[in-house]
Amino acid sequence: MSVATPGTVRRPALGSRRRSRTDPLADALTSTRRVLLHYRHSPGLMAASLVVPVVMVVVFGYVFGSAMRVPGGNYREFLMPGLFAMVSVNGVMPTMVGAARDLDRGAADRIRSMPVSRFGVLLGTALADLLVSTVVLALLAVVGLLVGWQAHRGFGDALAGFGLLLLFRFVMTWLGTCLGLAAGREEVAGQLAILTFPIGMVTNTFVPTGGLPGWLRVIAEWNPISSVVAGARQLFGNPAGSGQGWPLHHPVAATLLWSALLIAVCGPLAVRSYQQHGR
Amino acid sequence: MSREHLAVRAQGLTKRYGKTHALAGLDLAVPAGTVYGLLGPNGAGKTTAVRILATLAAPDQGSATVAGYDVVTEAEQVRRSIGLAGQHAAVDEGITGRENLQLVGRFHHLGAREARRRSAELLERFGLAQVADRLVRTYSGGQRRRLDLIACLVTSPPVLFLDEPTTGLDPRSRGEIWDAVRELTGTGTTVLLTTQYLDEADRLADQVLVIGQGRAIADGPPDRLKASIGARVEVAVGNVAELPAAARVLAALTGGEPQTDADRLLVSVVSLPGCEVSLPRLVRALDEDGVAARDVALRTPTLDDVFLALTGDAGPGAGISDAGISDAGVGDAAVGDAGVAAEVAA
Missing domain, CATH: 3.30.70.100 (Alpha-Beta Plaits)
Known part of the structure; x- marks a missing residue:
């Protein structure tokens, strides 16, 4: 047992003790690296987010699709933009669970005990989600090409279409982070995430909204996911199906507005909740 | 004792969670370069105290400084001066031990090369070089805790908080953690550790503060504590x-x-x-x-x-x-x- 020998406290070399600054961008890159490392060691995670849409291609594109007729073209051309959007929307689930797990298992505490920008950490997660979804979307686009889907309006519009889908994936990250941090526990977040399915179904993803009963039609037409799907169909030049209401007539603008609104609400909420959790 | 000789100092800390008084006016003073044991049962307020000192929670009343910085108003400087390990600061299971350490280095802005060098050095020194590139979820309990411990050493912070570093470990792993902590304290690092075990405090700490229900009950060197019992x-x-x-x-x-x-x-x-x-x-x-x-x-x-x-x-x-x-x-x-x-x- 050593005897207590009081010394002076070593101060870490950081210059002045005036207001300190964090480096959100550097922290974001580290945070991105952290998420991507998890993906690298669990390739199954990425495969899983590809499997659902591919199964949907078969189930809806060929099984249900054999009896589906949409005005203005082939059902699978109508379907693919919906499945692209599904990649963006379903991304909310791993994001939610990941955010809650970090709180639950103490990773968030370790990170927050370091001199890191809270915003930077969350931004990094969002960037990582975006990169992963870009890969999944690219693979799904190849599947789409194999089953006869095409972008008909040229390279620029096609790029804009994928840009719109990725923008929405970015929005979903902030929403998912917000909900995951609010859930606080991994299992709760997992159960909450299942709600994504009904919300993703009451849309124009699989069928045009025109045939839905009145009240459900209004919900589906104002569902932000419908705007994204319609926006992608427009930019890819795929059949739009019947649909009414302002969002479906101006789907790209509606998507941009929804995105701005959701980020403006969920972004600050997520950062605040990450800062304050457990305080 | 003057302020600069105290690595950690808390005065009148109180913290309530709902109706529970987690801390009810806790004072403590840890001289620089010593090991300070916070001894108490579950629910005594040990973890709450550590969370406040590590800037993860804000006290309702009272104040605290770590390395001379206020934990509320100078939180950022405190975070540069501390390492936190233990039950509530976990490493990532889905990546390797080496990657965990490198991430800590990067979050501390060490630079990629320095983060790699430092990680390799720590893994070697604490006997984890063999498993460094395996996923943490394949580690034994003792290996995990050791990784957890060295994750907060990447930047060699002057003050370490170890929250129940050996709870739930088998005797052999516990001994390994003890050895690691002793090795640190030889280097002038101040350690505040919480524990439920008197023998652990006895083995490691220069000073022990016994707490129960958010209050200090007794303090002194472990020998004196034992002699009184x-x-x-x-x-x-x-x-x-x-x-x-x-x-x-x-x-x-x-x-x-x-x-x-x-x-x-x-x-x-x-x-x-x-x-x-x-x-x-x-x-x-x-x-x-x-x-x-x-x-x-x-x-x-x-x-x-x-x-x-x-x-x-x-x-x-x-x-x-x-x-x-x-x-x-x-x-x-x-x-x-x-x-x-x-x-x-x-």
């Missing part, structure tokens, strides 16, 4: 009929009030301070009264004993002690130089 004596007998006789012998020798456990055929007592009990005398006395003891042991008092001695009640943690004859593995590891265990042929 006495030793724990346990006798295991062959059959139930011998229990009363064993209890009588123990009461007479130690001056304490023996507890009888009929299921485990065990009589235990904490001797009063000053009533030194020697094993040979105890064994002789038992023999003279016709008690055929299966096992006789002098042990470090458990946390329950400490609470009983210091507060006069059984303590909020009754039942958490694990230094007993029935789990001899942990018990034997827990016997420090103050305790002697002896097998007695019945």
Whole structure:
């Protein structure tokens, strides 16, 4: 047992003790690296987010699709933009669970005990989600090409279409982070995430909204996911199906507005909740 | 003691979660370069205190400084000065040990090369080089805790908080963590560690603060603490009929009030301070009264004993002690130089 020998406290070399600054961008890159490392060691995670849409291609594109007729073209051309959007929307689930797990298992505490920008950490997660979804979307686009889907309006519009889908994936990250941090526990977040399915179904993803009963039609037409799907169909030049209401007539603008609104609400909420959790 | 000689200082910390008073006015002062043990049962407020000092929680009242920086108004500087490990600061399971350390280095803005160099050095030094590139979820409990511990050493912070670093570990892994902590303290690092085990505080800490229900109950060097409590004596007998006789012998020798456990055929007592009990005398006395003891042991008092001695009640943690004859593995590891265990042929 050593005897207590009081010394002076070593101060870490950081210059002045005036207001300190964090480096959100550097922290974001580290945070991105952290998420991507998890993906690298669990390739199954990425495969899983590809499997659902591919199964949907078969189930809806060929099984249900054999009896589906949409005005203005082939059902699978109508379907693919919906499945692209599904990649963006379903991304909310791993994001939610990941955010809650970090709180639950103490990773968030370790990170927050370091001199890191809270915003930077969350931004990094969002960037990582975006990169992963870009890969999944690219693979799904190849599947789409194999089953006869095409972008008909040229390279620029096609790029804009994928840009719109990725923008929405970015929005979903902030929403998912917000909900995951609010859930606080991994299992709760997992159960909450299942709600994504009904919300993703009451849309124009699989069928045009025109045939839905009145009240459900209004919900589906104002569902932000419908705007994204319609926006992608427009930019890819795929059949739009019947649909009414302002969002479906101006789907790209509606998507941009929804995105701005959701980020403006969920972004600050997520950062605040990450800062304050457990305080 | 002047402010710059204190690595950690807290005054009148209070914290409520709903109706629970996690901290009810806690003061503490940790001299730089020492190991300070915060000893208490579950729910005593140890973790809350560490969370406040590590800037993860804000106190309702009171103030605290770490390395001279205020934990509320200068949180960023505090974070540059500390490392946090233990039950509430976990490493990532889905990536490798090396990657975990490198990420910590990057979050501290060490630069990629320095983060790599430092990680490799720590993994080597603390015996994890072999498993460095395996996923953490494949690690043993002891390896995980060691990784957890060295993750907060990547930047060599002057102050370390270790929140129950060995809770739930087997005796061998616990010994490994103890060795690692001792190695750190040789380098002038200040360590504040929380624990439920008196023997752990005894082994590692220069000063111990016993806390219960958010308040300080006693403090001082562990030797003084132990001396104020006495030793724990346990006798295991062959059959139930011998229990009363064993209890009588123990009461007479130690001056304490023996507890009888009929299921485990065990009589235990904490001797009063000053009533030194020697094993040979105890064994002789038992023999003279016709008690055929299966096992006789002098042990470090458990946390329950400490609470009983210091507060006069059984303590909020009754039942958490694990230094007993029935789990001899942990018990034997827990016997420090103050305790002697002896097998007695019945």
